Amino acid sequence: MKLHLLLVSLLLAIATTQAARKDRHVILISVDGLASYYFDDPKAHMPTIRSLAESGARAKRMKCSFPSVTWPNHTTLVTGVEPGTHGVIANNYFDRKTKKTVPFIPDPLFDKHEIVKVPTVYDVAHRAGLKTAGVIWPASRNAKHLDWQLPDVFDQKIFESASTPSLLKELRAKGIPIEKQMEWCKMGNAGKAQRDWMYTRIAEHIITTHKPNFLAIHLVTVDSFEHATGRNTPEAYWACNDSDNRVREIIEATKQAGIYENTAFVVAADHGFITYTNQIKPNVLLRQRGLLKSAGPRIVEQKAYAQVQGGAAMVYILDEANKQRIAKQLKNEFKKIPGMAAVIEPKDFDSVGQLTPEDDPRSPDLFLSAKDGYSFSGSAKGDDVVSAMSSPKGAHGYLTTHPLMYANFVVSGAGIKKGVVLDEVSNMDVAPTIAAVLGVKMKNTDGRVLREILAD
Incomplete structure (x- = not known):
């Protein structure tokens, strides 16, 4: 039986090799x-x-x-x-344990086998x-x-x-x-x-x-x-x-x-x-709600943090004891921001090809996507959650159903x-x-x- 299985495996391997167009x-x-x-x-x-x-x-x-x-x-x-x-879920992600951004781009940390989970x-x-x-x-x-x-x-x-x-x-x-x-x-x-x-x-x-x-x-x-x-x-x-x-x-x-x-x-x-002329700063809102503290340009303490991806953002809630309450609060507040196209909860992550935080701890607790004309900034400075740009810039990251995102x-x-x-x-x-x-x-x-x- 073992010999038979071995022969079958060898024949399959040979067939696969022969099928390849050298x-x-x-x-x-x-x-x-x-x-x-x-x-x-x-x-x-x-x-x-x-x-x-x-x-x-x-x-x-x-x-x-x-x-x-x-x-x-x-x-x-x-x-x-x-x-x-x-497994390469974004250009970067936020590590909940170290409370630091971990970059995929431009491959400064990881070899391919460490991040790409499929052939x-x-x-x-x-x-x-x-x-x-x-x-x-x-x-x-x-x-x-x-x-x-x-x-x-x-x-x-x-x-x-x-x-x-x-x-x-x-x-x-x-x-x-x-x-x-x-x-x-x-x-x-x-x-x-x-x-x-x-x-x-x-x-x-x-x-x-x-x-x-x-x-x-x-x-x-x-x-x-x-x-x-x-x-x-x-x-x-x-x-x-x-x-x-x-x-x-x-x-x-x-x-x-x-x-x-x-x-x-x-x-x-x-x-x-997409060309944008306005920036949405979710970390400013988090700071205003007492979920984040900054000293000048530096963020020094986080109960929540938004990792931006151009026209998208990934919101991580680090206060485990109050996560559900904070997530509900933030969802409602983010939806009211001018220029916000979507606030996506974990129950809907599958619809955008992502895993929940329970299945992948690198995943956020909320995904955000901006409308045409808007992009996200990771800055926590200032009082305005939405601010105008001095000149037009370009971004991507948005929901893939947006007609300008087609490749x-x-x-x-x-x-x-x-x-x-x-x-x-x-x-x-x-x-x-x-x-x-x-x-x-x-x-x-x-x-x-x-x-x-x-x-x-």
């Missing part, structure tokens, strides 16, 4: 912040991305995950499940014998199943220590200035275009030298300029064009490598963008039908669809394989 390549390009509304906007000059859509398939809208911020949504793109399931598409591909690579992909630090990688980390020492040693050696020999990572990250917008230029050079090298079956790359310029100026601004349009150029260069690299005809290109985004999704190339336009897909559909193109299968995803766009 002649097939998929390049997943995340253009951070590229909202779906840019696709039909003539001011957004994106000839490469539009050409991919014409020769392949696209969705008019791709629904992202809540909160609609970078780290959880990039993790959903490669796992096919909601943040509450994969990624690159895990599945690697186990099937395919070669994998990641360039600045969130929540992938020291991922065991990326053959070549540079993590999405700002700190230079961590960036280099968590990168593939042989790849670093190759990049240095080629004159790619990886030693500039931290310097350019610290420059803000002034360094974003340089960073995307460098990340593209790295991707080109990996493609032409190693020809991975799967490569994921994260481009950051669009997101940065939209944060600074809001959506649909001259700066945002410039960034859209710059990212389109990066996509074109990556495609050209596959031609140089001789794998273009066997490559599928997926150009996706993690979220859309871009275009796919073209090997294994993809031509001329398919879908009304709406979920970002949870991306990973299982990529897996299908590569001839492997992801189990237990919340998303589905988009069979209607597959040619084989």
